[in-house]
Amino acid sequence: MPPPKSQTTQTLNADQQAALFRAIADNSNNVVGVKDLAGRYLYVNTKYSQLFHLPQEHYLGRTDAELFPADTAAQFRANDLRVQHDNMALTIEEIVQVDGQTRHFLSVKFPIHDFLGTLYATGLIATDITARKAAEQLLWASEERFRLAFEQATVGMAMIDIGGNILRINPHGSQLFGYQHPELEGRSIESITHPQDRARVMALIRKILRNDLPHGEIEKRYLHKAGHFLHCRVAISLVRDPQGVPLYFVAHINDITETLRIEEELLRLANTDPLTGVANRRPFLERMQQELARVRRYGTPACCLMLDFDHFKLINDRWGHSSGDAVLRYFSQTCLQRLRATDLLGRLGGEEFAILMPDTALAGARELGEQLRVWVAEHPLQIGDQQICFSISLGMTELRADDKNPDQVLARTDEALYRAKDLGRNRVEVV
Ligand SMILES: Nc1nc2c(ncn2[C@@H]2O[C@H](COP(=O)(O)OP(=O)(O)OP(=O)(O)O)[C@@H](O)[C@H]2O)c(=O)[nH]1
Known part of the structure; x- marks a missing residue:
């Protein structure tokens, strides 16, 4: 035996079914309407009447052309006729002016048939998607801005x-x-x-x-x-x-x-003597500061040597300033070749140079100073067929743990250097 039919569907009469339809439609958030084939309204729900501030009865029997501006009405009618022609549901976006504002609706339009299957009306269920469209538009605009910023x-x-x-x-x-x-x-x-x-x-x-x-x-x-x-x-x-x-x-x-690269180059230039390419006074004093810290902390020996060309004024006077420059460059290159990688040669100014020798006791430093002095005296600079003889005087000292700063070390090497000059030049003195 088949199960009994539901009580409700069994007993609903035509009026009850109409009331049920109205109850559902009037409580819907969507706009609902039904028009006959000529486009006259047979029904609109509460939402529809509220949308245009017109009572539901006002629509009945009227066409869109009588209710709405011509372009809106033409749009509605064209879509309704498409549904009638195709005899099938159509989902379409419709644009309507409401209270002076453009609103977007997603409309489902569908054919309605009588019991014999004859088409006699078209129905409409429309959802207001204006807010969603605006949000989509905003999102699109912001994505577009990001895309442009990204691409360009x-x-x-x-x-x-x-x-x-x-x-x-x-x-x-x-x-x-x-x-x-x-x-x-x-x-x-x-x-x-x-x-x-x-x-x-x-x-x-x-x-x-x-x-x-x-x-x-x-x-x-x-x-x-x-x-x-x-x-x-x-x-x-x-x-x-x-x-x-x-x-x-x-x-x-x-x-x-x-x-x-430019920063490095600028730093190199700022730390380099342009004539000889050796360190200038600033990096030399910075290195000395570091060496003093090592001497104080680890007690490792380190020495500083200062040297000055003897009677350099005479070289300039006799051979010309550019030959004097050549002597300074010649000496610097020779000196660099003879120093250890850890030693630092600096030009403190004029024809005065200094050498910082980490991990070097006074005896070793003295030996290097002597070698330099002898080498210089024995190797004049050859320019064409001219030989420019020159000599250097050297003063040196050991870095001490109680030296407060590099100037104190330099003052002692200076003292030693002046003693070397006083005692006849071309010699090494220690303080
Ligand atoms: N060619 C050249 N000469 C320089 C440079 N810097 C300094 N001098 C010269 O070096 C000379 C130094 O002269 P003084 O300080 O009188 O000393 P000196 O003639 O070397 O004599 P003593 O140091 O006493 O042996 C000056 O003539 C300066 O013009 C330089 O970059 N190039």
């Missing part, structure tokens, strides 16, 4: 997933690393990072992921496709979803290789 940026930009793979890279970034765009997408960022920088980068990434830092900046080296490394300054930010779940990183990459 004159710094390298990359979106990197949480696993460290490049999701997207901009054309400038590809070019920076020597790749065709977008060849690098899908590659891991680790594969183009200098091995010695990986741990530092990971430490920063972990801090950002733990929320210890909102974003971070780091200097690191990237591997260029051609095999060399680029020094870059990278700003890294983490994009999270509204719940705070990390989505991906955005990295701004600035190539600072050239900047670092």
Whole structure:
């Protein structure tokens, strides 16, 4: 025996069914309406009547052309006729002016048939999607702004997933690393990072992921496709979803290789005597300061030697200033060849030089001074067929733990040097 039919469907009469339909339609948030084939309204729900501030009865028997501006009515009618013609439901976006504002509706229009299957009306269920469209528009605009900024940026930009793979890279970034765009997408960022920088980068990434830092900046080296490394300054930010779940990183990459090279060059120039290429006074005193600290801390010996050309004025007067310059350069090159890598030759000014000798006791320093003095005296500078003979006087001292600063050491070497000059020049004296 078949199960009994539900009580409700069994007993609903036509009036009850009509009331049921109205109850559902009037409580819907959607706009609902029914029109006959000529386009006259047979029914509108509460939402429909409220939308245009007209009572439900006002619509009945009227067409869209009688109710709405011509272009709105024409749009509605055309869509209704399509439904009638195709005899099937149509989902379409319709644009309507409501209270002077443009509203977007997602309309489902469908054919309605009588018991014999004859089409006699079209129905409408429309959802107001204006707010959603506006949100989509805003999102599109912001995505478009980001896309343009990303694509056209004159710094390298990359979106990197949480696993460290490049999701997207901009054309400038590809070019920076020597790749065709977008060849690098899908590659891991680790594969183009200098091995010695990986741990530092990971430490920063972990801090950002733990929320210890909102974003971070780091200097690191990237591997260029051609095999060399680029020094870059990278700003890294983490994009999270509204719940705070990390989505991906955005990295701004600035190539600072050239900047670092220029900085290094400027530093080198600032520390170098332009005539001879040896250290000038400033780095010499800085090194002496460091050596004094070592002497105080470890008690290792170190010596300072100061030397001055004898009667250099006569060399200039006799051979000319440029020959004097040549003597200073000749001496510097010779001296550099004879010193250990740890020794430092500096030009303190004029024709006065100094040598700092770490890990050297006075006896060793004296020996080196003597060798230099003898070598200089025995090796005149040859310019064409002219021989420029010259000699040097040297004063030296040991760095002492109680020396307060390099000036104190220099004062003693100066004293020794003047003694060497006083005692006849071309000799080494110790204080
Ligand atoms: N060619 C050249 N000469 C320099 C340079 N710097 C200093 N001098 C010269 O070195 C000479 C130093 O002269 P003085 O200080 O009188 O000493 P000196 O003639 O070497 O005599 P003593 O030091 O007493 O042996 C001066 O004539 C300076 O012009 C330089 O860069 N190039």
